[in-house]
Structures are given as C-alpha cells and as structure tokens.
C-alpha cells in the first residue's frame with residue numbers, strides 16, 4: 001500500500017491533500033508519512049523474529065526530530081556519524097544505549113560526548129582511532145565499547161560514489177588486518193571489544209553481496225573466538241536499496257530474514273542492522289511549484305522553485321527520482337521537459353527529459369525524497385531551506401519550519 005496515492009486525481013499523503021499542504025505551507029516542501037516510516041521499520045524488525053537484534057536506523061538518511069521521535073517511540077536504535085546526530089537522537093527522545101557511532105573521523109570531543117551519554121558502541125574504522133578512543137576513555141576513567149568495521153571486500157554492485165566495501169575505499173579495516181587490529185583493541189585497557197561491523201554500500205539491489213559479507217564476517221568471528229576474543233554483536237550495516245525507477249531490490253522482510261537465517265545457531269550473537277534509505281526514502285516527497293515554462297533552442301524547461309540546494313541527489317549522482325503532478329489531468333498538453341531549479345549551475349536539475357502535462361503554477365511532487373533529501377540540503381545561492389511536514393493520518397505537523405532570510409546569516413558578523 002502506498003501512502004502517497006491519488007484520490008480522484010489529487011495526490012494525498014495519507015489522508016491529507018498535498019495541494020492543501022503546498023498552499024498552506026508554501027513550496028518547496030518536504031512531506032513525510034509517519035505510517036510509511038513505521039511500516040518500513042517494522043518490516044525489518046519483525047522479519048528477524050526471535051533472534052536477538054536491534055534495528056539502528058541510519059540518522060544521516062533523514063535526521064528530522066519528527067522522524068527520529070517516531071522511530072524512537074518504536075524502540076529503534078540509531079546509527080550516527082557525528083556528535084550532532086547523537087544530540088538529535090537524544091533531543092528526539094532516543095535511547096543513547098541503543099546508538100552505534102560510525103564514521104572514519106570521529107573527533108575527541110565527539111567521542112567524549114558519546115561516552116558521557118553512554119552509547120552502545122563505537123564502530124571503529126582505523127588503528128589510530130582505537131588509540132584516540134582509548135585515550136578519551138582513560139581521561140574519563142571508563143571503558144569504551146568498540147566494534148571494528150571490517151571491509152569484507154565484496155562488490156556491492158552500486159554507484160561508485162556510494163560503494164563502500166571495496167579495498168580501494170576509505171572505509172573500514174582490511175580483512176587481512178582484522179585479527180591483529182582486534183588484538184590491538186583487546187590489549188588497550190580502556191577499550192572493551194563487543195562487536196564487529198561492516199557497511200558495503202548504499203542502494204544495493206541484490207541480496208547476494210549482503211550474504212557474502214555476512215558470511216565472511218562470521219568466519220572472522222569464529223577465528224577471533226579461537227583466540228579468546230568474544231564478539232557479542234554483528235552489525236551488518238545498512239545499504240538496502242529502494243525503487244526509484246525500475247529497480248527491484250529485495251523486500252526489507254526478505255533481506256532481514258536472510259540475514260537472520262545466517263545467524264541460526266548463534267543465539268549469543270546479536271544482529272544489528274543500520275537501514276537508512278529503505279526506511280525513509282519512500283516515506284517522503286518533495287513538493288515544488290512550476291514557476292515558468294521556458295522553450296529553449298533544443299529543449300523545453302520546467303523551471304521549478306526547488307533546486308539542487310533543496311534536493312541534491314540528481315545533481316550529485318545523476319540520480320533519477322520520479323516527478324509526478326500533484327493534480328492529475330490539468331488539461332495541459334503533455335510535453336518533454338527538463339525540470340530545473342533557479343540555482344546558477346548547469347548541473348541544477350531535478351529531472352531530465354520528463355514527460356509532463358503542466359502549466360506555470362502547477363505543483364509537482366518528487367517521489368522517494370524522504371532519504372538524503374533534506375539532510376543534504378544547503379543554503380547555496382542564499383536560498384532558505386524548505387519546511388518539513390509529517391503527516392499522520394489526517395493530521396499534518398510542521399516538523400521543521402521554513403527558514404527565513406534572517407536564518408541565512410545566523411552567526412555571521414559584518415565588519416564595522
């Protein structure tokens with residue numbers, strides 16, 4: 001069931017008309033569906049069944065407090081990559097003891113903050129990072145729970161910019177160095193080895209690479225056990241893809257069940273998943289208004305009020321996201337347009353060669369915008385970032401107000 005569907009030719013988000021939201025709150029506008037977020041989270045969580053597990057939603061996909069609080073209420077854990085994301089989780093009512101801290105460049109003050117908050121685990125990406133965490137833990141007179149992010153060297157078969165599990169990537173510790181790095185970790189008195197993790201890439205559409213990675217890590221876990229290093233949890237990262245166009249990724253239930261199946265007979269090894277996109281992407285749309293129709297020499301342009309600063313994925317990865325009219329059958333003649341924004345960059349587009357029947361003043365919805373949409377937005381060209389709305393049944397809650405011009409120079413100082 002799609003919670004963004006047409007009713008008598010009008011696009012709805014759950015029980016709320018998208019036109020009414022655009023008229024009331026202006027555009028560009030992000031609109032999320034709480035029911036969709038919850039359904040996606042449950043798809044992962046419920047498919048694992050009895051095996052001890054925790055879904056740690058990847059905050060980077062969508063870190064709005066509305067989204068985080070909805071997931072926190074389900075009992076979700078969180079995967080973070082900065083002190084800022086941890087602060088958001090806590091502000092949203094999330095439980096710090098269900099937080100894993102990923103990322104290659106954690107600063108000492110972020111490590112200190114995370115230790116003070118009592119996070120579940122640091123997902124460590126290098127030897128120098130182990131020494132830094134050990135030193136910070138020592139200064140606080142405590143022990144830091146750590147996991148090592150192992151690079152299983154599997155090809156995730158995804159876009160090169162978002163593939164992370166290959167040897168050539170900056171992420172993780174090579175499998176060949178895993179044992180010696182664990183031994184180093186075990187020798188540092190302010191660290192407690194608790195886990196092993198990996199993350200092989202994002203927007204994966206096949207289950208094979210996930211299974212390969214998991215199997216490689218299980219072999220390592222057994223090898224470590226022989227050396228007296230006991231791993232309590234295995235975190236397989238995120239990365240499950242979604243349908244933007246015609247991709248057919250495995251259903252979250254099938255993926256989570258496949259992961260759980262490989263854990264059979266290992267009831268002492270907790271399974272952690274870090275899905276981001278698969279929970280948030282199709283739980284959101286971005287609504288934009290057509291400002292002008294412009295007939296160029298070779299192409300026709302629909303110039304809309306959203307730009308690459310609001311939704312970066314098309315410009316950054318040439319990502320394709322569906323663009324649909326908010327009201328069907330407006331009467332305009334269908335035509336092929338490049339849907340472009342007002343930012344002064346040739347690469348500022350939301351979609352290319354899209355057949356649309358539209359006029360200036362119409363609203364369009366960009367689908368699958370709930371993940372890596374607002375979180376990657378910027379103020380480039382001094383544009384105020386959009387508002388965000390969470391729809392819950394027939395209720396629409398403003399979960400982030402639209403920025404105003406004064407926000408643009410917050411913290412700046414002019415010379416006297």
Ligand SMILES: Cc1ncc(COP(=O)(O)O)c(C=O)c1O
Pocket residue numbers: 058061079102103199201202203237238239240274275276277278
């Ligand atoms: C360590 C880690 N975990 C989880 C995620 C979430 O990935 P996705 O949104 O593809 O599920 C990412 C981002 O790719 C990541 O780097």
Ligand SMILES: N[C@@H](CCCC[NH3+])C(=O)O
Pocket residue numbers: 060162202203313371372
């Ligand atoms: N931001 C990317 C995904 C990167 C995942 C972060 N580890 C996207 O929009 O597809």
